[in-house]
Amino acid sequence: MATIYNSDARKLNKLIADNSIDTTITSPPYFDMKDYGHKNQIGFGQDYNAYLEDLSKVMKSVFTATKESGSLWVIIDTFKRNDTVIPLPFDFSRIATEAGWKLQDIIIWKKDKTVPWSRKGATRKIFEYVLFFTKSSNFKYYSDRTRDTKDLKEWWIKYPERYSPFGKSLEEIWEFSIPTQGSWGEGYIKHFCPLPEDLVRRIITLTTDEGDMILDPFSGSGTVPAQAAFMKRDYSGFELNAEYVKMFKTYLKKNLKSRVIEYERSTHSPSQEEFKENIIKLRILKFAKVLIKKSKIYDISISHILAIRSDETKLGAHQVSAAKYIVLIEPTNTIEQIKEELSKIIGCAPLSKFGISAELIIKTEFSEFESECENQELYIYSTSNTHKFKEKTANKKIKINEKAIISNIEISINETAYRSI
Known part of the structure; x- marks a missing residue:
């Protein structure tokens, strides 16, 4: 009508x-x-x-x-x-x-x-x-x-x-x-x-x-x-x-x-879809950064995290994405105890507010962690900057003595471009 x-x-x-x-x-x-x-x-x-x-x-x-x-x-x-x-x-x-x-x-x-x-x-x-x-x-x-x-x-x-x-x-x-x-x-x-x-x-x-x-x-x-x-x-x-x-x-x-x-x-509108994608990517990567920082409360030393975006078909009501986090640590306690303590960190704010369905896998040997990264195009981020990757793993091997967040997510945002808005 x-x-x-x-x-x-x-x-x-x-x-x-x-x-x-x-x-x-x-x-x-x-x-x-x-x-x-x-x-x-x-x-x-x-x-x-x-x-x-x-x-x-x-x-x-x-x-x-x-x-x-x-x-x-x-x-x-x-x-x-x-x-x-x-x-x-x-x-x-x-x-x-x-x-x-x-x-x-x-x-x-x-x-x-x-x-x-x-x-x-x-x-x-x-x-x-x-x-x-x-x-x-x-x-x-x-x-x-x-x-x-x-x-x-x-x-x-x-x-x-x-x-x-x-x-x-x-x-x-x-x-x-x-x-x-x-x-x-x-x-x-x-x-x-x-x-x-x-x-x-x-x-x-x-x-x-x-x-x-x-x-x-x-x-x-x-x-x-x-x-x-x-x-x-x-x-x-x-x-x-x-x-x-x-x-x-x-x-x-x-x-x-x-x-x-x-x-x-x-x-x-591609702009809204692009923004949504960027927010999800930034959340997944920052999740890894915060996990490294918060783990120090329990005297857990995380040197590397591999963050892999995963299947998003079974998300909860307030979740926006899913990711698998393969964590390389220096074992000070049993794996079960470390996983329990890291799960506590994930289950509390601020990480519980990220809307990420997180799967946690713990590795204690660098060789095991490195093998998880093989045959993939991955991006290396510092543990202080997860909105702009440093380099691709294809161009450079992962260093055992340099803490890093590695991911299949590619993102590079220049924050200074938004300061004049």
């Missing part, structure tokens, strides 16, 4: 079936600040209480139309009247809560392009509120889909165990530029307050799946239904201005095919 109704959002309950909507994304009319060109519009020409009553009616209808796993996202802002700030986001939150919605989060949308002036008693406005509500406690929310794998400091290299393989989690301030008026839709649609495509795309990614139904009861320029269509979701919308509806349909018809292809390509 994909429809923009040239109709009043207050009639939503007559046109949208109960329990049919997955996510609603909208920005209600900004009270009397904007005239959207229709005599029956909500906001313009109303007093504030009547305006809130109409919004309440719409939100109750949206609540009834939403599935139990569904959500509501509202982009909204304060405004000033008679030298007083009107806290519209908070008033809206109250009426939404009274309608049954559960407020889950408040996000700040930091706008890049805003008017470059302020006035007495008011600083320059550079943000709006994004209110996130859900119908129940059992709601869709896919945080791993929107993690950041690009704008990271160098610390992810040295502390990979502290970073999700999917990237840095979202923070409560989102920065998206306001679209230039008339630019959205290649000039097809000129609207007072078009939402940034990237903002809408993030919300859709966070709380919906392909084939889900997305609603915007105040469709305006059509950013929400357009993004829904581009991302292979269904959509419903309401818009009183027939000209907006007509222009939206023209734009969608011309751009749908190319934008769906663009979306499909973006869902297979």
Whole structure:
């Protein structure tokens, strides 16, 4: 189903079936600040209480139309009247809560392009509120889909165990530029307050799946239904201005095919896959480094560790990879006792937090250890730097008197490249 109704959002309950909507994304009319060109519009020409009553009616209808796993996202802002700030986001939150919605989060949308002036008693406005509500406690929310794998400091290299393989989690301030008026839709649609495509795309990614139904009861320029269509979701919308509806349909018809292809390509982002791989590699190698350091507590002297990434088909709930660690030690106790003590180290923090399913094999003779390394392409790391290999074993034999971590994992990251970010 994909429809923009040239109709009043207050009639939503007559046109949208109960329990049919997955996510609603909208920005209600900004009270009397904007005239959207229709005599029956909500906001313009109303007093504030009547305006809130109409919004309440719409939100109750949206609540009834939403599935139990569904959500509501509202982009909204304060405004000033008679030298007083009107806290519209908070008033809206109250009426939404009274309608049954559960407020889950408040996000700040930091706008890049805003008017470059302020006035007495008011600083320059550079943000709006994004209110996130859900119908129940059992709601869709896919945080791993929107993690950041690009704008990271160098610390992810040295502390990979502290970073999700999917990237840095979202923070409560989102920065998206306001679209230039008339630019959205290649000039097809000129609207007072078009939402940034990237903002809408993030919300859709966070709380919906392909084939889900997305609603915007105040469709305006059509950013929400357009993004829904581009991302292979269904959509419903309401818009009183027939000209907006007509222009939206023209734009969608011309751009749908190319934008769906663009979306499909973006869902297979090599950058996120590459980051995930690097985090896993760094964790496996650092695990060996920390094991060498912690073993000294039990007076165990580890001279070499061979870290081999192994089968990852049977990982536990919080494990990201599996590895076999062949450890060369100078025996001071029985092998059984040493293995027991090393197992204690592995079972406690910090190593227990690495998400590595570790298999431990102990060797006491260098010749036995060296034979494990034969006929493989391996990389040699120092015991202090496991994010940049020193050399390949093919080019140099392992030295008995030089402590090292050897692995079938190849990684070489220059941490200084991330210090300017």
